[in-house]
Amino acid sequence: MVRLITHNMLACHVKNCTKDNFPLSFSDVELVVRPAPENLEFIQRFLPKLDWSALVDTARSLGDESLPEQMPDQWTEEQLKALHHVLMELHVEEGNMTCRGCGHVYPISNGIPNMLLAEHEVGR
Amino acid sequence: MSISLPTPNIAHLTEEDYEHVYEPAEDSFILLDALELDAQLIRGDKPTICVEIGSGSGIVSTFLSQLVGPSSSLVLSTDINRYACEVTLRTAKANQISLNPILCHLLDPLSSRLRNKVDILVFNPPYVPTGMTELLDTQHQKDIGGAWAGGQDGMIVTDIILDQLPDLLTPSGKMYLVTVVQNKPLEIIRKMEAKGLICKEIIKRRAGRELLSVLRISRELHQ
Ligand SMILES: C[S@@+](CC[C@H](N)C(=O)[O-])C[C@H]1O[C@@H](n2cnc3c(N)ncnc32)[C@H](O)[C@@H]1O
Ligand SMILES: [Zn+2]
Numbered sequence: 084m085v086r087l088i089t090h091n092m093l094a095c096h097v098k099n100c101t102k103d104n105f106p107l108s109f110s111d112v113e114l115v116v117r118p119a120p121e122n123l124e125f126i127q128r129f130l131p132k133l134d135w136s137a138l139v140d141t142a143r144s145l146g147d148e149s150l151p152e153q154m155p156d157q158w159t160e161e162q163l164k165a166l167h168h169v170l171m172e173l174h175v176e177e178g179n180m181t182c183r184g185c186g187h188v189y190p191i192s193n194g195i196p197n198m199l200l201a202e203h204e205v206g207r
Numbered sequence: 208m209s210i211s212l213p214t215p216n217i218a219h220l221t222e223e224d225y226e227h228v229y230e231p232a233e234d235s236f237i238l239l240d241a242l243e244l245d246a247q248l249i250r251g252d253k254p255t256i257c258v259e260i261g262s263g264s265g266i267v268s269t270f271l272s273q274l275v276g277p278s279s280s281l282v283l284s285t286d287i288n289r290y291a292c293e294v295t296l297r298t299a300k301a302n303q304i305s306l307n308p309i310l311c312h313l314l315d316p317l318s319s320r321l322r323n324k325v326d327i328l329v330f331n332p333p334y335v336p337t338g339m340t341e342l343l344d345t346q347h348q349k350d351i352g353g354a355w356a357g358g359q360d361g362m363i364v365t366d367i368i369l370d371q372l373p374d375l376l377t378p379s380g381k382m383y384l385v386t387v388v389q390n391k392p393l394e395i396i397r398k399m400e401a402k403g404l405i406c407k408e409i410i411k412r413r414a415g416r417e418l419l420s421v422l423r424i425s426r427e428l429h430q
Contacts, residue, residue, distance in 0.1 A: 084296070088281055089307045092320045105320065119305065122278040128255050129281070132324050189316075195292045198311035199349075205312075 084117075084194040085180075087145075088129070088170040091138050093196065095182035095189075097204045103184035106137035109144055112178035112191075119171040123163045126170065130154070142169045212243055215269040219301045220294065227290035229263035229354035233414035234385050238331050239270050241383055241410045241421035246274055248429060252379045254326035257282045260313055260368065262306075263354065265295030267329055269302045275327070277304040283317065285309045287349045312346075313368055318375070325375045330368060331385040334361040361390050369395070372424060373402050381425040388418040399424050 095104035135154040142150055149165040180189040180196065187204070190197050217231060229235075242249065254275050259268045262284035272282045284295050284306050292308035299306035314321065333345070335355040342358035357364055365384065372382060386392045392408055399406040404424050411420040423429070 084305065084307065086307065089283065089309070092283065093309070093316045094319045096315045096319070120278040125255070125279045128253065132255060134320070193293065194296060195289070195308055195310055197289070198309055198316040199287065200312075200315075202347075205315075 085175040085191050085196050086171060087138060087141060087173055089196075090141060090175070090180070091133055091170075093180070093189075093198065095184060095187055096198075097182065097185050097187050097200060100182060100185040100187070104182055106134070106141055107180035107182055107189060109141065109175060110179050110181060112145065113176045114145060115174045115176050116172055117174055119167070121164070121167055123160065123167060126163050126167050127158065129170070138169070142173075145173065145175075147173065212246070212270065212274060214239065215266050215273070215298065215302050217264055217266055217298060217301070219297060220264060224264075224290070224294055227351050228288065228294045229291070229351065231264055231266045233412075233417065234331055234334075234419055235263075235266055237410060237412060237414070237419050237421055238267055238329065238383060238385050241423070242267075242271060242274055242329070244409060245381075245383075245423065249274065249327060249381070250276075252326060254280050256280070256321070256324050257327040258314070258317070258321070258325055258329070259284045260328070260330040261291075261332060261354075262286050262295045262308065263288075263291050263331075265291075265298030265306060265308075267331065268295060268306050269298055269304060271327065271329060272299075272304045272306065273302070280326075281307070283307050283309060285311050285314060285317070287312050287346065287353055288351070289349070313364070314371070314375070318371060322374055323377060326377050326380050328372075328375065328380070328382040329384075330365070330382070332365045332368075333357045334365065334385065334387050334390055336361040336389050339363075357390075361387065365390070369399065369424075372399070373404060376426055378426055381423055384422045384424065386420050386422060388420075392420055392422060395422060405429075
């Protein structure tokens with residue numbers, strides 16, 4: 084269950100990869116839609132934590148066109164509901180996330196993203 | 208004033224799971240008790256992003272999610288052990304909440320995006336003092352041994368996060384950290400205060416041979 088709210092927080096952390104290391108691009112995904120309890124107050128509170136253009140691009144890459152290019156200043160209930168759906172209800176169960184900077188592939192299997200790196204790739 | 212919350216259901220976990228994943232023990236329970244003790248404080252801040260490092264069985268992440276309200280906060284749970292990530296997902300399901308396990312070392316893939324965004328961070332770390340070889344081996348094997356081996360003073364893994372902490376917390380953010388006396392909690396407190404954070408031992412108890420405590424580390428002063 085990599086939801087887009089989680090994906091929006093994940094960046095490539097390979098040593099020296101600092102350019103285009105976010106957002107990671109999805110490919111070969113198995114997408115599952117699961118209804119989630121709606122809490123629009125939470126969604127609103129989450130707005131400042133989001134990278135909006137990363138979210139819009141990622142949603143579009145998965146075939147969801149419901150989000151506007153620019154983050155609205157004033158949100159309608161309908162827009163918040165659409166955002167709730169994109170953030171909380173789209174689950175990537177299987178697939179890959181690829182760094183656009185260095186090409187590193189992070190696989191997702193059984194809903195768990197594998198973000199581990201081999202020792203020589205680690206930047207710490 | 209503390210609030211009483213039910214302990215998460217972990218009856219679905221088997222002996223086989225516990226061959227690879229840390230079975231909740233006194234150190235897990237003291238962390239639950241610390242969160243419960245601070246429940247009103249935590250809820251009062253309306254946490255938006257909560258993170259647990261080293262979720263193991265998922266018992267603490269589940270408790271935290273229930274404490275803050277399962278659909279009022281994003282709870283991210285990391286672990287270097289893939290079995291732990293799988294079990295965390297199952298524990299979430301068994302308790303009708305949703306968790307977001309991420310297989311990684313500490314906060315590696317999250318730290319750049321979580322800069323000043325973490326409201327609640329919890330960590331029951333591998334805190335047992337061991338030799339450096341045991342630490343490196345277990346961190347490399349990423350299995351059950353990684354649950355306790357902590358290297359010098361049991362602090363090698365924890366120290367990495369304590370160094371990052373000032374960059375992670377929101378203004379009202381808080382970290383809850385499990386320690387044993389061998390970790391030298393007083394030194395941790397001094398060290399965090401030197402970084403401009405406030406650090407307080409909020410609960411302390413003896414469990415068998417271990418003298419456990421939970422430290423609350425925050426930017427703001429609390430009672
Ligand atoms: C003492 S157990 C705590 C498990 C659970 N949170 C609890 O309280 O019962 C420590 C956990 O940290 C994980 N861990 C150890 N080193 C780690 C690291 N470098 N990054 C993430 N998790 C780690 C272990 O796999 C283990 O699940
Ligand atoms: Zn990269």
